[in-house]
Amino acid sequence: MFKRILIAEDQETQNISLQKTLAELGAAKPEYVYYCDDALTWIKNAVKTEQPYDLLITDLYFEEDHNRQKITGGTELIKAAKEVQPDLKILVFSGESKTAVIDMLFKEMNIDGYVRKARHDGQYLKLAINAIHNHKKYLSPDLKLARKENNSHDFTDLDIAIISQLVEGTPQKNIPYYLQENNIKPSGLSSIEKRLNLMKEVLGFSKNEQLIAYCKDVGII
Amino acid sequence: MFKRILIAEDQETQNISLQKTLAELGAAKPEYVYYCDDALTWIKNAVKTEQPYDLLITDLYFEEDHNRQKITGGTELIKAAKEVQPDLKILVFSGESKTAVIDMLFKEMNIDGYVRKARHDGQYLKLAINAIHNHKKYLSPDLKLARKENNSHDFTDLDIAIISQLVEGTPQKNIPYYLQENNIKPSGLSSIEKRLNLMKEVLGFSKNEQLIAYCKDVGII
DNA sequence: AACTCTGCTACGGTTTCCCGTAAGAATAAT
DNA sequence: ATTATTCTTACGGGAAACCGTAGCAGAGTT
Numbered sequence: 278m279f280k281r282i283l284i285a286e287d288q289e290t291q292n293i294s295l296q297k298t299l300a301e302l303g304a305a306k307p308e309y310v311y312y313c314d315d316a317l318t319w320i321k322n323a324v325k326t327e328q329p330y331d332l333l334i335t336d337l338y339f340e341e342d343h344n345r346q347k348i349t350g351g352t353e354l355i356k357a358a359k360e361v362q363p364d365l366k367i368l369v370f371s372g373e374s375k376t377a378v379i380d381m382l383f384k385e386m387n388i389d390g391y392v393r394k395a396r397h398d399g400q401y402l403k404l405a406i407n408a409i410h411n412h413k414k415y416l417s418p419d420l421k422l423a424r425k426e427n428n429s430h431d432f433t434d435l436d437i438a439i440i441s442q443l444v445e446g447t448p449q450k451n452i453p454y455y456l457q458e459n460n461i462k463p464s465g466l467s468s469i470e471k472r473l474n475l476m477k478e479v480l481g482f483s484k485n486e487q488l489i490a491y492c493k494d495v496g497i498i
Numbered sequence: 499m500f501k502r503i504l505i506a507e508d509q510e511t512q513n514i515s516l517q518k519t520l521a522e523l524g525a526a527k528p529e530y531v532y533y534c535d536d537a538l539t540w541i542k543n544a545v546k547t548e549q550p551y552d553l554l555i556t557d558l559y560f561e562e563d564h565n566r567q568k569i570t571g572g573t574e575l576i577k578a579a580k581e582v583q584p585d586l587k588i589l590v591f592s593g594e595s596k597t598a599v600i601d602m603l604f605k606e607m608n609i610d611g612y613v614r615k616a617r618h619d620g621q622y623l624k625l626a627i628n629a630i631h632n633h634k635k636y637l638s639p640d641l642k643l644a645r646k647e648n649n650s651h652d653f654t655d656l657d658i659a660i661i662s663q664l665v666e667g668t669p670q671k672n673i674p675y676y677l678q679e680n681n682i683k684p685s686g687l688s689s690i691e692k693r694l695n696l697m698k699e700v701l702g703f704s705k706n707e708q709l710i711a712y713c714k715d716v717g718i719i
Numbered sequence: 720a721a722c723t724c725t726g727c728t729a730c731g732g733t734t735t736c737c738c739g740t741a742a743g744a745a746t747a748a749t
Numbered sequence: 750a751t752t753a754t755t756c757t758t759a760c761g762g763g764a765a766a767c768c769g770t771a772g773c774a775g776a777g778t779t
């Protein structure tokens with residue numbers, strides 16, 4: 278089993294239960310930090326003293342507080358950690374369920390496992406750690422199923438820009454100016470109308486208000 | 499200290515750390531369930547056998563799975579539990595941070611404490627349980643700060659009805675019919691316009707889209 | 720009962736948005 | 750180079766939303 282494990286998780290109770298879960302697995306007593314910057318420092322020191330960590334378990338989103346951090350999120354931490362120690366195994370433990378985010382982690386960040394904070398997360402953590410120890414990838418099963426969203430629209434940068442401007446209060450007729458200044462094209466008013474219509478049609482809406490509410494719900498804005 | 503505590507929390511690791519936190523406090527070994535329906539059943543049985551619980555610690559949002567539940571969320575659980583045992587103390591432990599939701603819990607559900615799942619939640623849980631044991635209310639400090647929302651608007655039932663209709667896609671000019679059918683008055687189109695203007699003015703907005711986004715953010719809809 | 724005060728509603732003018740059509744630009748195909 | 754295709758933009762009529770004004774109904778006061 279892994280000998281040196283580092284936990285990066287800001288939520289105190291989650292951090293505690295991670296430690297306990299690892300203890301049940303027979304892993305060595307893990308070390309743990311509450312901030313990303315600390316995590317990177319510890320990883321660097323461990324490499325320097327030639328006792329590097331075997332596994333990093335990290336959350337994705339950390340809350341800001343009075344301690345200003347250079348690294349503010351799990352993704353950046355992973356990237357920085359991989360630069361220091363490319364062979365470090367990474368297990369992400371987060372509430373995030375959007376497939377776009379998780380796919381990116383596996384493909385671009387090359388993480389080794391993802392467990393979502395959800396009903397059976399304790400069991401899945403154990404399975405994940407075992408799998409990773411055997412040099413396999415792991416994804417918690419509640420996410421493998423979650424691919425049923427069907428009539429969702431692929432929001433382009435343009436779409437998001439338009440919606441963001443609406444949420445900012447920009448009148449529709451003024452959005453072309455904004456798009457031109459930010460070199461987003463197309464920028465014509467008709468194109469904006471067309472794009473809004475397309476989004477609403479695909480999602481079965483008739484008014485902008487519905488679209489805004491939907492985007493808020495799924496976290497696009 | 500409390501003698502009988504019930505934990506309702508679907509996330510396995512959170513459930514574990516709650517148990518551990520209570521153990522550190524010197525509370526009796528708590529009982530725990532992963533579903534709201536189970537929680538209510540246990541509360542009922544405890545009342546029936548005249549060994550009622552002293553404290554219920556519950557999450558707000560539970561995930562659906564193959565076990566179909568009658569009670570799907572913490573708020574409904576609290577309501578049902580209070581009917582069975584009105585003097586049951588309630589501590590809500592959830593990630594929710596929207597003031598509208600939390601205010602509702604204290605005012606309408608008459609809960610005794612709220613701790614947000616966040617950085618120092620372990621410490622706050624202990625403080626909360628002690629406070630509740632001394633018949634005081636408790637709110638975790640990370641939320642007290644967020645309460646300084648300044649130019650917030652008191653949303654009336656009418657306001658919420660109007661906004662809900664907009665989110666449903668009802669054209670503004672048709673909302674009067676809806677209001678009349680639901681015996682909400684005033685129902686005139688001018689009143690709706692006036693109300694929308696008031697809301698937007700107070701919050702410094704100019705367009706409905708901004709208002710919808712704001713309401714989504716603070717959890718009014 | 721007459722009066723004020725307050726709040727709801729109805730009406731009209733202006734602006735914005737909606738939507739279809741068609742002209743223009745850019746890219747691809749022959 | 751010419752044609753085809755696709756994408757972008759411009760224009761104009763009609764609908765909806767916006768905004769100020771004025772009339773109307775009910776509650777309370779004298």
